[in-house]
Amino acid sequence: MALAGVRVIELAGLAPAPFCGMILADFGARVIRVDRTKVPMTVDTQARGKQSVALNLKNPRGVAVLKRLCVQSDVVLEPYRKGVMEKMGLGPEDLLKENPRLIYARLTGYGQSGSYAKAAGHDINYLAMSGLLSMLGRSSEKPYAPLNLVADFAGGGLMCAFGIVLALLERSRSGQGQIIDASMVEGAAYVGSFMWKSRSLGLWNRPRGENLLDSGAPFYDTYRTSDGKYMAVGAIEPQFYQQLIQGLGLYEADLPAQMSVSDWPQLRQTFTRVFASKTQEEWIRVFDGTDACVTPVLSFDEVLSHPHNQARGSFFKDSQGEISPRPAPVLSRSPAEPCHSRDPFIGEHTRSVLKEYGFEQAQIEQLLSAGIAECNEAKARL
Numbered sequence: 345m346a347l348a349g350v351r352v353i354e355l356a357g358l359a360p361a362p363f364c365g366m367i368l369a370d371f372g373a374r375v376i377r378v379d380r381t382k383v384p385m386t387v388d389t390q391a392r393g394k395q396s397v398a399l400n401l402k403n404p405r406g407v408a409v410l411k412r413l414c415v416q417s418d419v420v421l422e423p424y425r426k427g428v429m430e431k432m433g434l435g436p437e438d439l440l441k442e443n444p445r446l447i448y449a450r451l452t453g454y455g456q457s458g459s460y461a462k463a464a465g466h467d468i469n470y471l472a473m474s475g476l477l478s479m480l481g482r483s484s485e486k487p488y489a490p491l492n493l494v495a496d497f498a499g500g501g502l503m504c505a506f507g508i509v510l511a512l513l514e515r516s517r518s519g520q521g522q523i524i525d526a527s528m529v530e531g532a533a534y535v536g537s538f539m540w541k542s543r544s545l546g547l548w549n550r551p552r553g554e555n556l557l558d559s560g561a562p563f564y565d566t567y568r569t570s571d572g573k574y575m576a577v578g579a580i581e582p583q584f585y586q587q588l589i590q591g592l593g594l595y596e597a598d599l600p601a602q603m604s605v606s607d608w609p610q611l612r613q614t615f616t617r618v619f620a621s622k623t624q625e626e627w628i629r630v631f632d633g634t635d636a637c638v639t640p641v642l643s644f645d646e647v648l649s650h651p652h653n654q655a656r657g658s659f660f661k662d663s664q665g666e667i668s669p670r671p672a673p674v675l676s677r678s679p680a681e682p683c684h685s686r687d688p689f690i691g692e693h694t695r696s697v698l699k700e701y702g703f704e705q706a707q708i709e710q711l712l713s714a715g716i717a718e719c720n721e722a723k724a725r726l
């Protein structure tokens with residue numbers, strides 16, 4: 345796999361950093377998540393392929409253990425508020441001094457500088473600060489966040505993984521590590537570069553929800569079918585729009601012009617009425633195999649059995665029966681091989697990892713009995 349041999353220490357976080365770690369693990373990195381001790385269960389639902397070591401980092405001996413793990417690693421990924429790592433004696437200066445090849449990735453909401461750097465926040469706040477949230481929502485409604493996809497995952501976890509891969513690539517030339525300041529505000533804004541750069545085209549001149557791609561245009565929207573399901577329509581270009589009209593059994597001559605914005609409400613009413621006349625399955629039969637850019641809105645349960653997704657193996661079932669998307673993109677020679685086994689228990693690998701990283705058995709037992717480290721091996725659960 346592309347990242348085989350790369351060792352990552354991920355400090356346990358909420359959503360974006362776990363996603364970043366999972367991407368690295370999917371593509372072959374060895375990811376060790378460092379959890380807190382005395383925690384009943386993990387909130388990391390993106391622990392695929394990771395190992396878990398539980399350490400008390402409030403104790404200097406726990407800090408010393410982490411330092412020793414970082415000396416032998418390529419990447420450390422930290423998801424805390426600015427200043428937390430420094431307070432624990434684990435700031436970039438401390439760790440890079442001991443391992444100058446270390447890539448020190450800091451994934452935060454607001455970045456390491458600026459007046460908000462130390463403020464708490466979540467995806468919706470970062471999205472708001474990026475400018476993007478102001479553009480998201482239906483006409484005459486308040487802005488709404490599309491789950492926590494944009495800032496946490498696209499602008500946060502994914503962008504940070506990209507930064508780590510860039511830093512690894514650069515290190516192969518320079519031999520040096522570096523610090524990555526991954527701000528979710530900036531990551532989200534960057535993902536939204538198209539919105540920024542296309543403002544001059546007049547694509548976003550109208551109020552929220554009344555533009556081409558924000559559900560303003562009737563040919564770029566979803567429609568309810570007679571069985572309560574939905575179809576997604578993305579027929580922008582005239583040649584595809586024609587096929588949409590044809591599939592709906594309408595005649596262009598009877599309709600206002602596609603780009604006549606003032607007629608969009610009337611056109612939407614017509615599309616709404618027609619889509620409501622057939623079931624989703626019937627519409628699939630009408631539009632499959634055409635270039636009308638019309639697809640069913642599939643539920644999570646439906647994606648696995650869709651013939652297209654099945655043909656590509658786009659989703660897979662793990663050993664627990666859970667469906668997940670296959671890691672993307674697909675590399676021809678060194679594709680990702682996502683782990684199919686269950687996620688680790690907190691501290692499941694404490695003993696084995698510490699041993700592998702050079703700790704003596706007696707030292708490990710001391711750390712465990714002093715509560716600095718915690719081990720929760722699978723055997724103990726049988």
Ligand SMILES: C[C@H](CCC[C@H](C)C(=O)SCCNC(=O)CCNC(=O)[C@H](O)C(C)(C)COP(=O)(O)OP(=O)(O)OC[C@H]1O[C@@H](n2cnc3c(N)ncnc32)[C@H](O)[C@@H]1OP(=O)(O)O)[C@H]1CC[C@H]2[C@@H]3[C@H](O)C[C@@H]4C[C@H](O)CC[C@]4(C)[C@H]3C[C@H](O)[C@]12C
Nearest residue numbers: 358359379380387400401402424425452453464465466467
């Ligand atoms: C699904 C929910 C998650 C939603 C995601 C949400 C929408 C997001 O946007 S996530 C993005 C959040 N932002 C960031 O990550 C930006 C950077 N980070 C921060 O800004 C902050 O970390 C913070 C604001 C996120 C949190 O601030 P906090 O004050 O708590 O922490 P920090 O200042 O960073 O300091 C960390 C302290 O921790 C100490 N530490 C760290 N490691 C260790 C260690 N190993 N040992 C000892 N100490 C350690 C460190 O020293 C710091 O200490 P100090 O403060 O003293 O300095 C999920 C959200 C909630 C979940 C539910 C919940 O957990 C309850 C249930 C739990 C159960 O197990 C599962 C079900 C739950 C219902 C659970 C379900 C879901 O997972 C959630 C709903």
